[in-house]
Amino acid sequence: xxxxxxxxxxxxxxxxxxxxxxxxxxxxPGGVSYGVPTFVDTAKGALLKDVDGNQFIDFAGAIxxxxxxxxxxxxxxxxxxxxxxxxxxxxxxxMYDPYIEFAEKLAxxxxxxxxxxxxxxxxxxxxxxxxxxxxxxxxxxxxxVSFTGGxxxxxxxxxxxxxxxxxxxxxxxxxxxxxxHAPFPYNYRRPESMSEDxxxxxxxxxxxxxxITEVDPSQVAAFIMEPVQGESGFIIPNKKFVQGVxxxxxxxxxxxxxxxxxxxxxxxxxxFAMEHFGVEPDLVTVSKSMAAGLPISGVIGRQEVMDGTGxxxxxxxxxxxxxxxxxxxxxxxxMEEENLNGRGAAIGQxxxxxxxxMYDRFDAIGDYRGLGAMCALEFVKDRSSKxxxxxxxxxxxxxxxERGLIALKAGVYDNVVRLLMPLVITDEQLEEGLDILEExxxxxxxSVKV
Ligand SMILES: Cc1ncc(COP(=O)(O)O)c(C=O)c1O
Numbered sequence: 001x002x003x004x005x006x007x008x009x010x011x012x013x014x015x016x017x018x019x020x021x022x023x024x025x026x027x028x029p030g031g032v033s034y035g036v037p038t039f040v041d042t043a044k045g046a047l048l049k050d051v052d053g054n055q056f057i058d059f060a061g062a063i064x065x066x067x068x069x070x071x072x073x074x075x076x077x078x079x080x081x082x083x084x085x086x087x088x089x090x091x092x093x094x095m096y097d098p099y100i101e102f103a104e105k106l107a108x109x110x111x112x113x114x115x116x117x118x119x120x121x122x123x124x125x126x127x128x129x130x131x132x133x134x135x136x137x138x139x140x141x142x143x144x145v146s147f148t149g150g151x152x153x154x155x156x157x158x159x160x161x162x163x164x165x166x167x168x169x170x171x172x173x174x175x176x177x178x179x180x181h182a183p184f185p186y187n188y189r190r191p192e193s194m195s196e197d198x199x200x201x202x203x204x205x206x207x208x209x210x211x212i213t214e215v216d217p218s219q220v221a222a223f224i225m226e227p228v229q230g231e232s233g234f235i236i237p238n239k240k241f242v243q244g245v246x247x248x249x250x251x252x253x254x255x256x257x258x259x260x261x262x263x264x265x266x267x268x269x270x271x272f273a274m275e276h277f278g279v280e281p282d283l284v285t286v287s288k289s290m291a292a293g294l295p296i297s298g299v300i301g302r303q304e305v306m307d308g309t310g311x312x313x314x315x316x317x318x319x320x321x322x323x324x325x326x327x328x329x330x331x332x333x334x335m336e337e338e339n340l341n342g343r344g345a346a347i348g349q350x351x352x353x354x355x356x357x358m359y360d361r362f363d364a365i366g367d368y369r370g371l372g373a374m375c376a377l378e379f380v381k382d383r384s385s386k387x388x389x390x391x392x393x394x395x396x397x398x399x400x401x402e403r404g405l406i407a408l409k410a411g412v413y414d415n416v417v418r419l420l421m422p423l424v425i426t427d428e429q430l431e432e433g434l435d436i437l438e439e440x441x442x443x444x445x446x447s448v449k450v
Pocket of ligand 1: 126154230287
């Protein structure tokens with residue numbers, strides 16, 4: 001296969017990367033992991049160049065951060081302009097208009113035909129922490145329910161809400177109290193005798209029973225749900241299930257929080273993935289692609305819920321930094337001008353077509369799924385038993401990066417390869433990346449079997 005964009009000339013790590021990697025191992029703890037054993041020199045659009053001059057097609061986007069691509073011209077000039085004016089005044093000290101303008105725009109775009117208010121934080125975990133604070137204050141209730149397979153961050157509260165033990169929670173207890181986990185549909189692994197519809201009904205009944213066996217609904221402040229579970233391998237719930245949980249929330253005065261940190265900003269072909277499910281969350285948390293790599297996050301919520309908090313109860317030194325807000329405003333402009341929602345849907349269609357041919361070729365692929373451009377392959381040892389194949393995903397990723405493609409692992413069973421390419425990727429780059437992925441699966445199939 002002739003390659004136009006991917007160009008890996010050295011073994012990874014190359015000589016320059018190797019020298020930095022040795023220093024990295026000396027100074028950075030192992031708990032901070034890495035996927036690609038090299039260091040970036042420059043990045044633009046969907047391409048990354050490392051310090052040894054190797055070029056990669058990026059199907060990872062810094063874990064879903066770069067929907068508008070690396071260093072988009074509009075984002076760069078917004079940042080340059082902002083840095084010249086002022087870098088940080090602290091929104092709790094001297095306020096600035098970009099915060100207000102970004103908040104106004106997000107409130108307009110977020111699902112929900114009600115008045116909203118918006119606050120900004122620094123990271124995804126911090127947004128989720130604050131959504132819970134706001135929900136508890138408003139409802140005067142303590143319990144919080146997240147879902148099996150959910151990932152919400154690495155701070156104490158969000159680690160407690162996260163429902164995968166290793167590597168996120170193991171030996172890091174005790175966890176925050178009053179956090180409960182309800183079942184979430186994993187359609188590929190549902191009992192064979194059940195239709196998707198019957199499975200949704202069955203799980204909804206379990207959630208109702210959960211109110212008997214685990215926590216009384218009158219004590220629950222909020223449910224928090226990823227519209228498509230990210231770290232767990234792009235698990236897409238049925239609409240019926242999402243709507244059923246939403247209805248249960250309404251029935252019991254429980255707030256519904258949508259964690260759109262990985263799914264937002266065009267990834268699923270819409271600004272917010274919850275738009276696919278026809279529910280209007282009381283609170284939405286956002287981060288990652290909202291600002292093209294600047295560390296900013298937000299909580300967008302029903303006005304009366306957000307207004308339940310008193311002065312000084314929310315905020316933080318760097319929350320909603322001017323640079324983050326300006327980058328975010330530039331992202332929204334780019335999304336509109338370049339129709340990135342439409343692009344997300346189109347990329348998803350192309351990827352799923354390719355996945356379908358890969359599925360026909362490789363028995364190791366047990367399932368392929370996607371919503372918009374949030375697409376994943378799940379590897380199994382055997383299609384009928386669906387036994388997860390943990391060795392394949394890392395091997396595929398290794399073969400891919402040696403050929404110049406960067407993608408990511410995911411999955412409750414660590415057996416999923418997920419794609420989060422920038423939505424500005426060109427068709428040619430996308431096709432080349434998908435061809436490399438196919439070659440990588442072929443090579444991994446041979447090496448894992450040997
Ligand atoms: C759905 C979801 N929620 C929360 C987070 C946590 O975000 P952060 O790593 O910025 O704290 C992530 C990060 O991957 C995520 O995917």
